[in-house]
Amino acid sequence: MTELITRLWHASRPMTAVGLAMLPLFAAAVAGIFLDTRTITGAPAWLKPAKFAISIALYLLTLSWVYSFLTIWQPLLSAMAWITALAMVVEVVILNVQAWRGVASHFNVGTPLDAALFGTMGTAIALLWVASMVIAAALFVQSFDNPVLGAALRCGMLLTVLGSASGVLMPGPTKAQLAESKQTGKLPLIGAHTVGAPDGGPGLPGVGWSTLFGDLRVPHFLGLHGVQIIPLLGWLLLLQKVPESRAVLKVYSASASYLGLYGLLLWQAIRAEPLTNPSRLIFGTFAVWLLASVLGWFVTGL
Numbered sequence: 001m002t003e004l005i006t007r008l009w010h011a012s013r014p015m016t017a018v019g020l021a022m023l024p025l026f027a028a029a030v031a032g033i034f035l036d037t038r039t040i041t042g043a044p045a046w047l048k049p050a051k052f053a054i055s056i057a058l059y060l061l062t063l064s065w066v067y068s069f070l071t072i073w074q075p076l077l078s079a080m081a082w083i084t085a086l087a088m089v090v091e092v093v094i095l096n097v098q099a100w101r102g103v104a105s106h107f108n109v110g111t112p113l114d115a116a117l118f119g120t121m122g123t124a125i126a127l128l129w130v131a132s133m134v135i136a137a138a139l140f141v142q143s144f145d146n147p148v149l150g151a152a153l154r155c156g157m158l159l160t161v162l163g164s165a166s167g168v169l170m171p172g173p174t175k176a177q178l179a180e181s182k183q184t185g186k187l188p189l190i191g192a193h194t195v196g197a198p199d200g201g202p203g204l205p206g207v208g209w210s211t212l213f214g215d216l217r218v219p220h221f222l223g224l225h226g227v228q229i230i231p232l233l234g235w236l237l238l239l240q241k242v243p244e245s246r247a248v249l250k251v252y253s254a255s256a257s258y259l260g261l262y263g264l265l266l267w268q269a270i271r272a273e274p275l276t277n278p279s280r281l282i283f284g285t286f287a288v289w290l291l292a293s294v295l296g297w298f299v300t301g302l
Contacts, residue, residue, distance in 0.1 A: 152234025163223010196272030
């Protein structure tokens with residue numbers, strides 16, 4: 001573990017430092033879930049800070065590991081690391097401040113302070129997305145001695161860039177919010193992650209994803225973690241000593257499958273269907289995706 005942390009630290013000090021700092025914050029937020037009985041949009045007040053803290057930790061530490069393979073564009077990538085780390089700090093600070101205040105952090109524009117904080121979060125995330133695109137571009141330019149690792153890192157980061165882009169669908173005002181604005185002249189909330197109903201209804205334990213309507217957080221979650229899942233697959237293929245050419249094809253096949261699943265989950269959410277209760281159309285499409293994925297995996301092994 002010491003060896004790994006040392007490697008991450010040398011690769012990117014800001015991302016490693018912030019990533020490690022998220023771990024005690026995660027523990028504190030988990031404690032808050034049990035010690036603080038308040039709820040925000042139907043969920044424990046400290047659930048969102050806990051989820052974001054562990055997600056940010058995984059993301060930043062993974063990116064630090066990715067940086068250990070990058071030798072090009074050093075000044076630019078160093079700047080992107082600082083932007084990424086600082087954007088995450090801004091995000092988690094605002095999340096915790098709003099949880100402490102007992103109000104929603106996302107989509108909350110009910111007061112000038114809430115609107116300013118939500119706008120700041122949006123700016124930080126936009127900068128984070130730009131930084132992730134630069135990192136993805138660097139991976140495609142960087143040469144790798146191991147083509148399997150190169151393919152896995154490139155595809156994984158590209159999937160994360162695409163997956164994070166689905167977040168732009170959340171901040172737009174819903175029809176219900178626009179209707180309320182016309183009636184009352186006020187717009188306390190702008191945007192939602194639930195499709196077909198206001199945020200805050202029944203959700204899956206731990207994550208809170210809606211069990212009655214579509215939820216954009218489902219595809220967003222899958223897309224964001226592409227940078228971990230695909231490189232993990234590449235590592236397993238190397239561990240099993242799969243022939244290099246076949247392993248690269250398998251990485252591409254799995255990445256295409258991953259992208260297909262992301263698209264299906266996004267489509268399902270937009271159709272206002274919960275993950276746990278797909279329509280016949282979605283269920284049939286999932287079956288086709290699964291068959292194509294299995295065939296692709298076996299064909300690339302021939």
